[in-house]
Amino acid sequence: MAKKEETIKAAPTAKDFRGDVAPDWCAGCGDFGVLRSLEMACAKFGRENHEYLTISGIGCSSNTPGYISTYGMHTLHGRSLAVATGAKLGNHDLTVIVTGGDGDGFGIGGNHFMHTMRRNVDLLYIVMDNQIYGLTIGQISPTSVMGMKTKSTPFGSVEAPINPIALALISGATYVARGFSGDTRHLAELMYKGMEHKGFAFVDVYSPCITFNKDNTFAFFKQRIKKLEELGHDSSDFKAAIDQAMKGDDEIPIGLFYQDTSRSSLDELEPVLHEGPLAHQELGITKEQGDYIIRTMM
Ligand SMILES: Cc1ncc(C[n+]2csc(CCOP(=O)(O)OP(=O)(O)O)c2C)c(N)n1
Numbered sequence: 016m017a018k019k020e021e022t023i024k025a026a027p028t029a030k031d032f033r034g035d036v037a038p039d040w041c042a043g044c045g046d047f048g049v050l051r052s053l054e055m056a057c058a059k060f061g062r063e064n065h066e067y068l069t070i071s072g073i074g075c076s077s078n079t080p081g082y083i084s085t086y087g088m089h090t091l092h093g094r095s096l097a098v099a100t101g102a103k104l105g106n107h108d109l110t111v112i113v114t115g116g117d118g119d120g121f122g123i124g125g126n127h128f129m130h131t132m133r134r135n136v137d138l139l140y141i142v143m144d145n146q147i148y149g150l151t152i153g154q155i156s157p158t159s160v161m162g163m164k165t166k167s168t169p170f171g172s173v174e175a176p177i178n179p180i181a182l183a184l185i186s187g188a189t190y191v192a193r194g195f196s197g198d199t200r201h202l203a204e205l206m207y208k209g210m211e212h213k214g215f216a217f218v219d220v221y222s223p224c225i226t227f228n229k230d231n232t233f234a235f236f237k238q239r240i241k242k243l244e245e246l247g248h249d250s251s252d253f254k255a256a257i258d259q260a261m262k263g264d265d266e267i268p269i270g271l272f273y274q275d276t277s278r279s280s281l282d283e284l285e286p287v288l289h290e291g292p293l294a295h296q297e298l299g300i301t302k303e304q305g306d307y308i309i310r311t312m313m
């Protein structure tokens with residue numbers, strides 16, 4: 016009897032998630048580190064490329080879906096979380112990752128940010144926070160510090176920045192972390208744990224824009240960063256997480272601020288999804304009705 020051939024699939028590696036297109040980011044941009052970390056996290060999470068969907072808005076950071084080998088969507092500025100919510104509810108079997116910048120996520124997309132967190136949509140949201148608008152060549156963003164001189168603020172910004180970690184905590188995000196693109200292994204672990212988390216996982220990443228932000232540089236962060244795990248922080252303690260989030264610029268904590276595993280995610284609560292992903296369910300309409308909808312809507 017002929018020996019049955021067995022094909023044992025090797026575990027995916029970070030390289031398996033590298034896209035065909037090389038990033039056109041400026042040499043030295045922090046976003047390279049974020050992309051490498053995401054490749055590592057996808058490999059460790061162990062799913063196949065087609066089981067991930069990466070969605071972004073518009074910006075330098077938002078070009079990420081073009082550089083990673085997963086399904087991807089490059090959507091509208093500030094609208095990535097709305098599209099991602101729809102995608103997750105359409106097929107909740109997918110691991111949905113959302114990437115973008117601080118302008119995209121906290122400025123024009125700020126409203127979606129809050130509502131996606133309150134709904135506890137099961138997504139991993141990675142913000143490459145460079146505290147400036149990179150793609151539009153250097154205007155202040157919602158996380159730019161007061162006094163920062165840019166093209167749009169030649170005399171220094173007079174606006175107070177938002178605090179994304181504190182905002183996420185009070186808006187109901189159930190996994191809240193901060194990473195640094197200069198520490199890719201630590202960042203990859205935060206992303207991996209965010210993928211494992213059932214609910215909204217937010218990872219704010221200090222990812223320096225070396226071209227337009229001359230204040231918040233790699234050196235700036237390296238001098239100030241402290242790992243929460245080394246500070247003995249308890250990530251199940253909400254009040255302790257708020258205290259860490261409110262720390263000033265002299266000591267910048269990175270790591271997992273808070274995780275709450277007691278809340279169900281939106282797809283777990285939505286009765287329509289109890290029968291399995293919508294994408295795999297019968298539509299419940301005839302072919303003629305389906306054709307009519309497509310004819311009139313497209
Ligand atoms: C509706 C809309 N408004 C404004 C713009 C212009 N625009 C494109 S990217 C961007 C901001 C980019 O900054 P950020 O999201 O922080 O990403 P980065 O480029 O720094 O990675 C702006 C204002 C746009 N494309 N669409």
Ligand code: SF4
Pocket residue numbers: 039040041043044045046075076145149150223224225226227
């Ligand atoms: S402009 Fe800034 S954010 Fe954009 S690619 Fe260059 S360094 Fe990166």
